Amino acid sequence: MTGIALIGAGRMAKVHVASIIAAGAKIATIYDPVAEASKLLAAQTNAKVCYSAAEAMNDPSAEAIIIATSSDTHIELLYEAVKAKKPVLCEKPLSANYQEGIQFIRTIGDDAAKKICVGFNRRFDRGHASVRNGVHAGHIGRLEQLTITSRDPYPPPLEYIPRSGGLFRDMMIHDFDMARSIIQQPIISVTAHGSSIVDPEIGKLGDIDTASVTMIAEDGALITILNSRHCAFGFDQRIEAFGAKGMLVSDNPRQSGYTTYTSEYPGTSAPILEFFMERYGPSYTAEIQTFIACSREGKDMPINAIDGMMAAYLAEASTASLKHKKTITLTGLDQEFTNV
Template sequence: MLKVGLLGAGRIGNVHAKAISAHPGSKLVAVSDVFAENAEKLAAEYGVAVKSSEEIIADPAIDAVLIATSTDTHSPLIEAATAAGKAVLCEKPVDLSLERARACLAAVEPTGQPVMIGFNRRFDPSFGALKAAAQGGEIGKAELLALTSFDPAPPPVEYVKVSGGLFRDMMIHDFDMANFLMGEAPVTVSAAGSSIVDPAIGAAGDVDTAVVTMTYADGRIAVIKNSRRAAYGYDQRIELLGSEGLLQAQNQLENLVVKSTAGGVTGAKPTWFFLERYMPAYEAEWAAFVEAVEAGTPMPVTLADGVAALAMAEAAARSLAEGKPVALAGIQ
């Protein structure tokens, strides 16, 4: 039984607490949060202890920690936990600074401790099936990838100011998914973006609408579309065109009822947000982590994967600022 400490009891921490507690091979034993009331509420719900993050990391009875704290704490907590001999699952991104993330990777490698980064979309059943079909050669050679990720509404500006921006906070999922599906990182990254959803986001130095085009060494192309606003719900789609066909992963809908009348054909909207859309993926992600820890096998999403996605986000931000494509190899 894997004994787990949860660092961070906010919205995403609650999602992970549910997944940890539901798994037969893991047990949530302690929780921490900088806001005492958050930790106390979650601890009471699951009947676990409230401790500081430092106490959880130092506790020899705790086998693993799940890091769901603010992004600026991720790298230090990963380093402290692995130095203490614990397995780690950390929410994305690894850090807001690519340099700091790379330093974290260098510090963790000598410990030999397993670290997994929380790119939960890799574990979505539909996306996984699309990956398997592509890998099995069902559409020939993959040539053009299109990733669509639209949120139903923009986050508060206060969140935008500390999140690292759309590329590092939101699109980083799509950068990782592109690497997952294409099997390698791109050669160039080209970004276009603007703030047309909420002027306050632009005033904070970020964009809320963006398109990134990536090219690969063999001529393949990937396009990512992000928006902080889709009035109809959480839009999450993948389209992969190959030499012999097309693979598509469509939205998850609120229900599967379709009404057909003389006035037209209508159906349900996509699920509203990530909690509804991706809870099965969070559960599958945690199951994969537990299995890897118990078996001593490599993590399905590594710390290096997290650094790679962050490098692509950095390249996109630089491309937007410079108004030209950026070579990924030149990102330091």
């Protein structure tokens, strides 16, 4: 049974605990800067409490590492994990600062970067994966339009907004990664629009809560991503791939297969799921299973640190597009988005 060093004991760490157990692994060590949080989660998982990240990572009982702390701590912990020479899965983003992430890749090299798994769990969602596989298999011919919709049931706490990195880096980054995995070709331009209409307080904190991004792929295919921090009818997560021969759709799963057929409710289906763990719980487990399998076999991770920086690249371009109110032509990871 693979032992995991879990760095973090907050919400995402608890999500990973459930997936680690479901995947047949165990929590070996836990570290969180808040000692009481570490102790509480360790008591629930029979794990060893550690008092530094290095101690948790280097413990002999830990064969792999999962980093599930706040975004602004990831890069420092990743350097520590590389020193420990153990496989690591890091929640997105790799770094709170884009240039820090690029420097990290340069410092450790591409080979080491490919051994780092980035937590884009939505790639493991069955519906989304089926769309991706269908596009790659040519089921709809040439892809012409890709539309990705992600809407949360409600906004995060206001205190989270200033440290989130912004909607593009925190929320839409999942959709940037999904788009890249489906189209499998370079994106040449990005145009972003955004506003704060769900909660004006989010705007006062310098962020947006409603956004759309249009991207153009090298062959002319159009990618549209829609995000909102609020959705009155649940957790809205859909993908539509439209091509020369037809269309593939990953729709919202529903709470049940129940449908009402009456004069008042003709053909009314059950509501969609309301919470991200209801929607993506199985994908987190599949992500952990894949991470553990690659760790044991010494394989490159299917979603690695380079993928993480490519998604971050699109997030930075979108941030710059919104700020400067212009389309951003993409030239490479070294592009400076501060002076476009």
